Amino acid sequence: MTAADRLDRTLQAALLVAPREHDRLMLADAVLLAALDGATPLSAGERAALAASPLTIRRLRHLANARTASQWRASAGMLRAADSGAPMAELVTDDGFWTLHFIGSGAAMRVILQLNAEAPFAREVLARQPMLQVVDGTGAVVLLGRLDADGECESAWPFALAPAQHFQQAGAVFSVETARP
Amino acid sequence: MRLPGTRYQEHGWEQVRKLLGQCSLAAFASPSLPGLDDYIEAVAAILHQAGARWQAPGNSYGDSVRDLALTLLYELQARPGDWTAFCVTLPAAPGEALLRKKINDMYATLRDKVDSDNYQAACGRACSPNRMYAYRMLDTAYHEVARLFADWRSHAAQVGAILGRDIDAAPIEARQMQSVGHCRPEWILRWSASCGGPLHTRSKRFDALKDNPAKIKAMLDDIAEYEALSANLDADWRHDLDDATLWLDDYWRVLAAPEAAAPGPDRMLEEPLDDFAGLDDGVDNEPVDIDPALDLIAASVSLPPGFLQMARLAEDQTSWAARIMIEDGLPVRLAVHAKLTGVEDDAYPDAWCDPATGALPTMQQLAGLAGVSLPTLRKRRDAAIARLLAAART
Numbered sequence: 101m102t103a104a105d106r107l108d109r110t111l112q113a114a115l116l117v118a119p120r121e122h123d124r125l126m127l128a129d130a131v132l133l134a135a136l137d138g139a140t141p142l143s144a145g146e147r148a149a150l151a152a153s154p155l156t157i158r159r160l161r162h163l164a165n166a167r168t169a170s171q172w173r174a175s176a177g178m179l180r181a182a183d184s185g186a187p188m189a190e191l192v193t194d195d196g197f198w199t200l201h202f203i204g205s206g207a208a209m210r211v212i213l214q215l216n217a218e219a220p221f222a223r224e225v226l227a228r229q230p231m232l233q234v235v236d237g238t239g240a241v242v243l244l245g246r247l248d249a250d251g252e253c254e255s256a257w258p259f260a261l262a263p264a265q266h267f268q269q270a271g272a273v274f275s276v277e278t279a280r281p
Numbered sequence: 282m283r284l285p286g287t288r289y290q291e292h293g294w295e296q297v298r299k300l301l302g303q304c305s306l307a308a309f310a311s312p313s314l315p316g317l318d319d320y321i322e323a324v325a326a327i328l329h330q331a332g333a334r335w336q337a338p339g340n341s342y343g344d345s346v347r348d349l350a351l352t353l354l355y356e357l358q359a360r361p362g363d364w365t366a367f368c369v370t371l372p373a374a375p376g377e378a379l380l381r382k383k384i385n386d387m388y389a390t391l392r393d394k395v396d397s398d399n400y401q402a403a404c405g406r407a408c409s410p411n412r413m414y415a416y417r418m419l420d421t422a423y424h425e426v427a428r429l430f431a432d433w434r435s436h437a438a439q440v441g442a443i444l445g446r447d448i449d450a451a452p453i454e455a456r457q458m459q460s461v462g463h464c465r466p467e468w469i470l471r472w473s474a475s476c477g478g479p480l481h482t483r484s485k486r487f488d489a490l491k492d493n494p495a496k497i498k499a500m501l502d503d504i505a506e507y508e509a510l511s512a513n514l515d516a517d518w519r520h521d522l523d524d525a526t527l528w529l530d531d532y533w534r535v536l537a538a539p540e541a542a543a544p545g546p547d548r549m550l551e552e553p554l555d556d557f558a559g560l561d562d563g564v565d566n567e568p569v570d571i572d573p574a575l576d577l578i579a580a581s582v583s584l585p586p587g588f589l590q591m592a593r594l595a596e597d598q599t600s601w602a603a604r605i606m607i608e609d610g611l612p613v614r615l616a617v618h619a620k621l622t623g624v625e626d627d628a629y630p631d632a633w634c635d636p637a638t639g640a641l642p643t644m645q646q647l648a649g650l651a652g653v654s655l656p657t658l659r660k661r662r663d664a665a666i667a668r669l670l671a672a673a674r675t
Contacts, residue, residue: 106628110626124553155624
C-alpha cells in the first residue's frame, strides 16, 4: 500500500465514522455478523440504514476487527540445520503448524505447503480458503495458491538453487501468510 | 469506572474538564461570542501547545489528558446541537464564573454522549447518555459503601442501616465484598436512604432505579463484568492490528455483496426505550485552576516560504480524495484532512506540516494560503466533506 493509499484510507475511515447527532444502533450484531460472514447479505433497506448510521458502522468496524484479529494471518520460520550436504527435505514454521516439503530434484523439484490438521486455526483457514503465499527473507514468493481439501498446496520450485542454498542466501527465514488481494 | 469502550469515566476526567475549561475561557476572551468553528479552532490551537503537565494519562488506557480533551472537542464539532444549547443559555455578557459553569455543563453532557456511543460500538448494547450517568452514580455509591464498610467502627450506625441489622463486630459482608459485583442492590438503596443519597432526592433522574433492586443489580454486574475482564486484558486488541483501516474492506464487501434472491423484511432494530430520560440536575462545578503556560500562546505563526509548493509536491493528486477535491485547491484539501483526521496524523507527509508545530497549518493560515476569508474556507471545506461522504458511502 502506498503512502497516498494509506492517507485515502485514513480519510475514508474517518468520514464513515464521523459522529452524527441522534444516531443509534440500527442493526443487531447477528445481522451484521451474518453479513460479514457472507451467510446472509443485507437487504437494500438494511444497507441504506447502515450507510446512514456512523454508530452502526462503528459497531461493524468493531465486529470486523474482532473477526480479523481471531483469524490466522501469518506463521514464520527459520532455516535451522547446518548444511550437512544432504538435500533438505522439509522446513517447519516456528509454531509447528505449517511444513514445506521439497520433493524431486533439479528442474523437477516441487514444493508442497502442508497445514498441520492440529493447528488451532486449521478449521477456520480450511473453511475460509484464503490465498496463501510463502515468501523468503527477501520477500520473493516461493509459492502462491490455495489449500486443497487435504490442507496442501503444491507447485514447482521456482528458483535455480536448491531449497537449502536458496534460503541460506535469502536471509535463512521464510513466512507463510495470507496474500493481500 | 470502566465500561467497554468508555474513555471519560475515570478520575482523569477531572483533569480533562479543567483543561477544556481553561482553554475555553481563553477562547472566550475576545469581546464577541465566538461561533462554533471559531471556538473549535481557538481551543484546538491552545490544546496543541498544552505543556507536559497535560500529557499525563487521563484514563487507564493511557490516553493523555490533552488527547482526551482534543477528541472531545472534535466530538463537539460533530454535534452542533450541544453548542447551540450552550449558547442559548448564555446571557449577553456572561461573567467568568457563569461561563465556566456553562462550559463545564456542556462537556459533562458531551462526555456521557460520547461514552454511551463508545459503549454501544464496543458491545452492541443500546445505551443512552443518561444510562451512562446512572452507571457512574452506582459505581460512586458502591465505592462509598465500600469506604463505610472498611471503616465500620467509625460508621457503625450507618453500616447497620445499610445491612439492616445492628453492628457490634466486624461485618462479614465487609470482608466478602471484594468487587462491585459482590455489592447487593439493597445496600445501595439503604445507603442512599441513610444519607439522602441520589435515589432519595426529589429529582426524577433515577426514578427507574428507585425500588428496583433487580435493575440496580444488573447494572452493578455490568460494571463488575468488565472490570474483571479488563483487569486481565489491559491492552486494546485494536492496537494489535497492523492496519487500522482493514475493516474498510469488510464494510465495502458487505455493501457490495449480491442481494439475496428473495430478501425477507428489513431487520432494523427498534428504537430502544430510555429508562433514564429524566431531567438533568446540573453537574458538579469545581473551580478551574490555572496553568500560566497556556496563556502564552502565540496568535499566529507564519509558515515557511514556499510551503504551498512543497506541500503540493508531497501530494499524490491521483489519490481518491485528491481526485474528488481536485477543483478545491490544496488549502481546502488540507482543511478537510484537519477536520476529519485531526491536525496531527502519521499518515501526513512532512511537507504538509508547519515545522513550528509539527501539525497541519491552522485554519487561519490555510485561509491565508488560499487567499480567501476564514468563513469562505470553512464553507468550501464543508462542501468538499459532503462530496467525499457521498463517495465513501457507496
